[in-house]
Amino acid sequence: MSQPADMPGTLPLLDTDVLRTFVAIAESGSFTRAAQQVFRTPSALSMQIKRLEETLGQPLFVREARQVRLTPEGETLLSFGRRLLKLNEEAVSQFLAPSLEGKVRFGTPDDVGTRILPGLLAQFARSHPSVQVDVVVDRSADLIDQLDKDELDLTLVTAGNQGQDPSRGEVVHTEPLVWVGREGGIAAQRSPLPVSLAAHGCCWRSMSLDALDKAGIDYRIAYTSIHCAGQEAAMVADLAISAFPQSLVKPPLTQLGTQSGLPPLGDYQILLLRRDGLGSASETLASYVKDMFDRFKT
Incomplete structure (x- = not known):
């Protein structure tokens, strides 16, 4: 039976094996390196990508002398490809992996x-x-104490210039700590400088105070809160500025530039700490945590 004229044709399905090849090439920047990862020859990978480009009707890579880079269409497919491979892994694991309890x-x-x-x-x-x-949900110092008392299996903590020793845990995320204030606000121009800080024991607090002290900037602690929302409220009200992770800055807040005269703060880290003798459920959650931060970076 012929298909009605107004019914769209069946869309082609993306092969998981080809997607895995595509992602390997995109992440390594080389057909040769990707071939070693997926245990195929570079020529076999070239044929797979050629068929994929024909299927989608779009070029996915720009081939240069020593490397390949993604086209805009390739960048879009990379996002879909990673998600599809992860979903495929989860679906298979649901049926083949032992049930966790x-x-x-x-x-x-x-x-x-x-x-x-x-x-x-x-x-x-x-x-x-x-x-x-x-x-x-608690301060990093208190979470470490609970882990040491065997009250937690896993915990994330923040570490900075004066924070938790990174050698004790696994670094899962690193990003800049920046000065933030309300866009168009005047808090950064006041003297002494009003600052909104996290509670004692937080590396954001120690990093910001150390930077201000070393720069010889006169300041006053105008607001202290254990929660980010409290610090954010003080900034939105233009009562103070604060040291904040760059990824948390959103309107009406803005990152204060170098013209503000404020000292650089450097990077802070998020560490994953485990107690000894973790079970399979805790280890699996730990792998989800690391994977989530990997996706957060992109």
Whole structure:
């Protein structure tokens, strides 16, 4: 039976094996290096990519002398490709991997909990519905203390110039700490400089105070809060400026430029700490945490 004229044709399906090849080439920047990763010859990879480009009707790579780079269409497909491969992995694991059960006690600082945790826990719960995850949101120093007392299995903590020793945990995220204030505000022009700080024990607090002291800038602590929302409220009201992760800056807040005369703060890190003797459920959640931060970077 012929297809009605107004019915669209069936769209082609993307082959998972070809997508894996495409992602390997995109991430390595080389057909040769990607071939070693997927255990095929460079010529076989070239044929796969040629067929993929013909299927999509778009060029995906610009081939240069020593490397290849993605076209705009290739960059779009890379995002889809990573997600499709991850979804395929989750689907297969759901049926072939042993069913996980048990409880994981997981700690996180406030800033991580608000921007990363909701999506992470939702994804983990879909894949492992029999695992109970108990979450504690607290200061990094208190989370470390709870881990040492065997009250937590995993915890994320922040570390900076004066923060937690990075050798104790695994660095899962690094980003700049920057000075932030309300766009068009005047708080940064006041003297002494009003600052909004995290609570004692937070590396953001120590990094900002150390920088101001070394620069010889007169300041006053106008606002202190254990939660990011409290610091943000003071900045939105133009009562103070604050040291904030660059990724958290959004209107009406803005990063204060070098013309403000404020000293650089440097990078801070998020570390993943584990207690000894983790079970399989905790180790699986740890892998989800690292994967979530990898995607957060992109």
